[in-house]
Amino acid sequence: MNHVLTIQTKNQPVVLERLLQVTRYRGFEVAGMEMKPMADFSGLLVTLSIVSDKPISLLTNQLNKLYDIEYLDCVESELTQAEAGSMRA
Amino acid sequence: MKGAELVIKLLEQKGVEHIFGYPGGAIMPIYDALYQSKVKHYLCRHEQGGAFSAIGYARSSGKVGVCMATSGPGATNLITSLADALLDSVPLVAITGQVSQAVMGTDAFQEVDVLGLSLAVTKHSFMVTDVTELEHTLNEAFELAMSGRPGPVLVDIPKDIQLAEVQFKPRLVEDAASAQQEFLPTAALEQARLLIQNAKRPIAYIGGGVHMADAVAQLQDFLAQSPMPSVTTLKAMGTVPPSNAYYLGMLGMHGTQAANHAVQQCDLLICLGARFDDRVTGKLAAFAPDAKVIHIDIDPAELHKLRRAECAMLGDLRELLPAMSVPTHCEDWLKHCLAMKQQHGWRYDHPGERIFAPLMLKQLSERMPDNAVVCCDVGQHQMWVAQHMSFSHPRNHLSSGGLGTMGFGLPAAIGAQLARPKDTVVTVSGDGSFMMNVQELGTIKRFRLPVKIVIVDNQRLGMVKQWQELFFNERYSETDLSDNPDFVSLAAAFAIPGHSISRKDEVLPALEAMFTWPGPYLLHVRIDETDNVWPLVPPGSANQDMLTEKAQ
Numbered sequence: 001m002n003h004v005l006t007i008q009t010k011n012q013p014v015v016l017e018r019l020l021q022v023t024r025y026r027g028f029e030v031a032g033m034e035m036k037p038m039a040d041f042s043g044l045l046v047t048l049s050i051v052s053d054k055p056i057s058l059l060t061n062q063l064n065k066l067y068d069i070e071y072l073d074c075v076e077s078e079l080t081q082a083e084a085g086s087m088r089a
Numbered sequence: 090m091k092g093a094e095l096v097i098k099l100l101e102q103k104g105v106e107h108i109f110g111y112p113g114g115a116i117m118p119i120y121d122a123l124y125q126s127k128v129k130h131y132l133c134r135h136e137q138g139g140a141f142s143a144i145g146y147a148r149s150s151g152k153v154g155v156c157m158a159t160s161g162p163g164a165t166n167l168i169t170s171l172a173d174a175l176l177d178s179v180p181l182v183a184i185t186g187q188v189s190q191a192v193m194g195t196d197a198f199q200e201v202d203v204l205g206l207s208l209a210v211t212k213h214s215f216m217v218t219d220v221t222e223l224e225h226t227l228n229e230a231f232e233l234a235m236s237g238r239p240g241p242v243l244v245d246i247p248k249d250i251q252l253a254e255v256q257f258k259p260r261l262v263e264d265a266a267s268a269q270q271e272f273l274p275t276a277a278l279e280q281a282r283l284l285i286q287n288a289k290r291p292i293a294y295i296g297g298g299v300h301m302a303d304a305v306a307q308l309q310d311f312l313a314q315s316p317m318p319s320v321t322t323l324k325a326m327g328t329v330p331p332s333n334a335y336y337l338g339m340l341g342m343h344g345t346q347a348a349n350h351a352v353q354q355c356d357l358l359i360c361l362g363a364r365f366d367d368r369v370t371g372k373l374a375a376f377a378p379d380a381k382v383i384h385i386d387i388d389p390a391e392l393h394k395l396r397r398a399e400c401a402m403l404g405d406l407r408e409l410l411p412a413m414s415v416p417t418h419c420e421d422w423l424k425h426c427l428a429m430k431q432q433h434g435w436r437y438d439h440p441g442e443r444i445f446a447p448l449m450l451k452q453l454s455e456r457m458p459d460n461a462v463v464c465c466d467v468g469q470h471q472m473w474v475a476q477h478m479s480f481s482h483p484r485n486h487l488s489s490g491g492l493g494t495m496g497f498g499l500p501a502a503i504g505a506q507l508a509r510p511k512d513t514v515v516t517v518s519g520d521g522s523f524m525m526n527v528q529e530l531g532t533i534k535r536f537r538l539p540v541k542i543v544i545v546d547n548q549r550l551g552m553v554k555q556w557q558e559l560f561f562n563e564r565y566s567e568t569d570l571s572d573n574p575d576f577v578s579l580a581a582a583f584a585i586p587g588h589s590i591s592r593k594d595e596v597l598p599a600l601e602a603m604f605t606w607p608g609p610y611l612l613h614v615r616i617d618e619t620d621n622v623w624p625l626v627p628p629g630s631a632n633q634d635m636l637t638e639k640a641q
Contacts, residue, residue, distance in 0.1 A: 061390035067213040
C-alpha cells in the first residue's frame with residue numbers, strides 16, 4: 001500500500017532528519033519527498049510518499065509523537081506498484 | 090547573568106537537588122556556575138556511569154534525573170544510557186556542552202554532531218542557538234521528560250551560548266488546578282467491563298506503565314474488586330504485592346511456569362501499561378492465542394502495534410482502572426491458577442555444599458531491610474533476582490529491561506542511594522556486568538555511599554554461555570572470564586571492605602555481616618559455571634513450550 005503524508009512541522013533544522021529517521025527505523029520506505037517553508041516561515045510543509053506493506057498507522061502513530069510535528073494528514077496515494085518498484089531498484 | 094548561570098539557576102528553581110556528570114572543555118562555563126551552587130553535583134568516573142546514576146535516581150524516586158557531559162566523547166559516552174532510558178521510559182534530562190557556534194561544523198576539537206546522534210536514543214533533543222531561547226528550552230526539556238510516556242531529553246548548549254549575557258525571568262509557579270480535565274472513553278470502558286464480566290479466564294498483564302502513571306494503588310484496588318490472576322513484566326515487579334494469592338510472577342522468556350501457562354490459557358488478556366515485548370510474548374502469533382485483548386496505554390503508538398486489541402484505551406491508568414472495575418465470574422479459573430502456582434513452585438533443595446544462586450537470592454531477599462532498593466545488572470543473575478526475590482514496590486527493583494544494558498547496576502545503585510538515603514540499596518551484579526562500570530567504585534568511595542554490592546560470580550558471561558550450551562552446540566565462544574580480578578581486593582583498593590564465599594553454609598552469616606556493616610560492602614559469591622536459568626522459552630517458541638531443568 002502507498003500513502004502520501006502531508007506534514008506541517010516547526011521550523012527546526014533537524015526536523016527533516018527526525019522524520020526520515022523514524023520512517024526508516026519503523027520499516028517504511030520513502031518513495032518521494034517535498035519540502036517548502038510556510039508562507040510566514042514559521043514552519044515547514046513536508047510531503048512524504050511512503051511505500052510499505054505494513055499498516056500506515058504504525059508509522060503515523062510514531063510520527064505524531066514527534067515534538068516538532070504540528071499537523072499530519074495521511075491519504076492513500078496514486079503511486080503505482082510499478083513506480084514504487086522502480087524506486088526500489 | 091550568563092547563559093551558564095541561567096542553567097544552574099533554572100535547575101535550582103525546579104528543585105533539582107542532585108545532578109550527575111563529568112566536566113570538560115565545552116561545558117566549563119556551566120561547571121563554573123555550578124561552583125558553590127545549591128545544586129549538588131556528583132562527579133562520576135565515566136559519563137555513562139553518571140547517566141546511569143541519574144536513571145537510578147529517577148527510577149527509585151519518580152523524579153527527573155539530570156546528568157551533564159561535555160562535547161564530543163563526553164556526549165558520546167552518554168548515548169548508551171540515553172538509549173536505556175528511552176527503552177525503559179525513564180524521565181531524564183541530559184545537558185551537554187557543545188563547541189562554539191563559530192567553529193561548529195569545522196571538525197573542531199571534541200566536536201561531534203550530538204543532535205544527530207541523539208535522534209535514535211531520545212524522546213526529543215534540542216540545540217540552543219540563541220541564548221534568549223535557553224530558559225524556554227530547558228523548561229520544555231523537563232516537561233517533555235515527565236509528560237505522557239516519560240523519556241530522556243537532551244539539551245545541547247554551545248559554549249558561546251553558555252557565555253552570552255541573558256536576563257533570567259523565573260516562571261511563575263503554575264496553577265495545578267489549570268490542568269485539563271480528561272474525558273473518559275465511556276463506550277470503550279463499557280465494552281471493557283462487559284469483556285471482564287463475561288470472561289471465564291481473565292488475566293491482568295501488568296507493565297511498567299502502571300507505576301509510572303502512579304497507579305499502583307488503583308491497580309491493587311482493581312484486582313481486589315475484579316479478582317483475577319495477574320502477571321507482571323520485569324519492569325513491573327513489585328506492582329502486585331507478593332501476598333496477593335493470584336499473583337503468578339513474571340511472564341515471558343524466564344517467567345514462571347504458572348504465569349506463562351495461565352497467559353497461554355486465558356480468554357481475556359488485560360494489558361496495562363505494557364507493550365508486548367518479544368521477551369514477554371515469545372512467538373507472537375502463538376501468544377495468548379485464545380484471548381481477547383483489552384489494552385490501556387498512555388502512548389498511542391503502542392496500541393495495536395504488535396497485537397490487535399478488541400478494546401484499546403488511550404489514557405491515564407489512574408482514571409481508567411477505577412472506571413473499569415467490575416465483579417468477575419471466574420472462580421474455577423482462579424482455583425486452576427492457584428493449583429498451577431503450587432504445582433510449579435520453586436525448589437531450593439539443591440544438593441551439595443556449593444552455593445545455589447536462586448536460594449542465596451531468596452535468602453538475601455528475606456534478610457534485606459524493608460523498602461530496600463535492588464539494582465540489577467544484566468544476565469543470569471538478573472533473571473534469578475526477578476524469579477527469587479520479592480519487592481513491595483516497583484521503585485525498589487531497578488533493572489535494565491528494554492535495552493538490557495550490562496553495567497547498569499552499580500551506577501544505578503549510586504543514584505538510588507542518593508535519592509533515598511534512608512533506605513538500604515543493594516546492587517546484585519554478575520562478574521561480567523560488574524566490570525563494565527567498575528570505575529564507579531571511585532564514586533562510592535568519594536561520597537561514602539553505603540551501597541551493598543553482591544557479585545554473583547560464575548567466571549563466565551553466564552547467559553551467553555547458557556545459550557551457547559543450549560543453541561550453539563556447546564561452542565563457548567568468548568564467554569570465559571576465569572581470569573577475573575580478585576573482587577575483594579579490588580574493592581579494598583577503593584576502601585570498601587568485602588568478603589568472598591563459596592559454600593552454602595556461609596551465605597547467612599555473610600549476609601548478616603554485609604547488612605550490619607555501616608558503609609559500603611562487597612560480597613563476592615562464587616557459584617558453579619554450570620548453573621543455568623530455568624525455565625527458558627527457546628527463541629521462536631511459544632511460551633507454553635518452556636524448557637525446564639528437569640527436562641535437560
